[in-house]
Amino acid sequence: MKRRIAILGATGSIGRSTLDLVERSPDRFEVAALTAASNVDALADAALRTGARLAVIADASRLEELRGKLQGSDCRAAAGTDGLVEAASGEADLVMAAIVGCAGLLPTMAAIEGGKTVALANKEALVTAGRLMTDAASRSGATLLPVDSEHNAIFQCLAGSRREDVSRLVLTASGGPFRDVPLEQMRKATPAEAVAHPRWSMGAKISVDSATLMNKGLELIEAHHLFHILSSRIDVVVHPQSIVHSLVEFVDGSLLAQLGSADMRIPISYTLAWPERMDTPSKRLSLADIGRLDFEEPDTQRFPALRLAREALEHGEGAAVVLNAANEVAVEAFLKGRIGFCEIAAMVEETLGLIDAPAPQSVNEVVALDRETRERASALIAESCC
Secondary structure, eight states: OOEEEEEETTTSHHHHHHHHHHHHOTTTEEEEEEEESSOHHHHHHHHHHHTOSEEEESSGGGHHHHHHHHTTSSOEEEEHHHHHHHHHHSSOSEEEEOOOSGGGHHHHHHHHHTTOEEEEOOHHHHHHHHHHHHHHHHHHTOEEEEOSHHHHHHHHHHTTOOGGGEEEEEEEEOOOTTTTSOHHHHHTOOHHHHTOOSSOOOOHHHHHHHHHTHHHHHHHHHHHHHHTOOGGGEEEEEOTTOOEEEEEEETTSOEEEEEOOSOTHHHHHHHHHTTSOOOOOOOOOOHHHHOOOOOBOOOTTTOTHHHHHHHHHHHOHHHHHHHHHHHHHHHHHHHTTSSOTTHHHHHHHHHHHHOOOOOOSSHHHHHHHHHHHHHHHHHHHHHHHO
16 A cells, blocks of 8 residues: 655755655655645645645745645645644654754644654754653654664664663764864854755755754754663764764674665655665665775864753753754854854853753643743844844
C-alpha cells in the first residue's frame, strides 16, 4: 500500500528534498498535505504537481491568493495555525515535520498526539519541548524518526542494539565556514560569508547556526531527548569532510559509524521508507578517492554556542527554550546586519542570564516562554544598536 504523507514546510530545503524523493517513487507515496510559510507560488506548484489534497499557507493573509492558484483542482486550501495543525493531524500516515523554528512546535505535537509516524526535521521543536514530545509519543504510540543527518546516523547505528550496551554518542560537526578563520576576521564576517557552508546546501538560519556551532549544540539537546542519553555521554568532534555523520560507542569499545555523501536525501529516504530502505539519486562514496578522514576537538573558546547549549541542557528544559528563542532572534538580527557574527552567541548568553525559567509543563507554557524570551532578546539587540 502507498504511504500517505504530509510535508510540513514543503518549500524549504528539507521539504524540497522530500518532494524530490516522493515524486521519484509515485508507486510508494501519496501526498495528503503540503504546507509553506508564505511561498504561495512554490506551494501551489508542488500541490498541483503531486495531487495533494490539502495545501496550507501559514501566512493567512495569502489564503485567497493560494485558492486562486488551486482553482479547478481537487486540492483544498487552508491557512494559519489551524490549517497547519489540520495538515499534521489529518489523513497522513507519515508526517515530515520540516517547519523551521518554534513555529513548527504546535503542528508537530498535533502529529505526535495523533499517533503518526513523524519524521523530525524541526530540531527547534525537540529542543524546546523534548520531554513533552517524547511523553506524548509514548501515550499515543507515535513513532519518532530523526531526519537530521547526525541523529539519523545514530538511529541507524543503534539498529538491533540494546540501549544499555551504549557507552556514548559522538556527533560530528563540519566546523562550518569559519573553522580556520582568525577570530578578528570572524568578527567581521558578513551574512553572505556565514551562509556559504563548505559542505551542505541549507537554508540561511541553519547555515548560520552551523557557522556558530549552535547547530551542534541544538543537536546535542536533541540527542539527549531522542536517545535518553545524559549530556555527559554525548560528545562532539569536528569532522571537516562531513563523510562520517555520527558514531555510537558501545561498552565493549566497539565504535560504529554511518558514512554517506553530504546529501540530505539519504537520511530523509531512511525515514520515508523505514523500516525498509529506498533508492536515492545521491552520489556514492569512493573511500579510495576520499583517502583520509580528519577529526579534531571543537574550540569552544572561539565558538561558545556549543558550551552554552550544553550548559542549558544541564540547567533544565526552561533554559533550552530560552537558548533556542534567543538564538533565533540573534541570528535574524545578524542576517539583517544589525549585529556582528560574534555577537550572536554573546546575545544568547546575556539573554540566558536574564531569564531563569522552570521546565514548561505544557506546550502553551513553551510558547509563552518562547515569546517572553524573544521580547527580552529583541530589547537587548535594540539597546546594543543605539
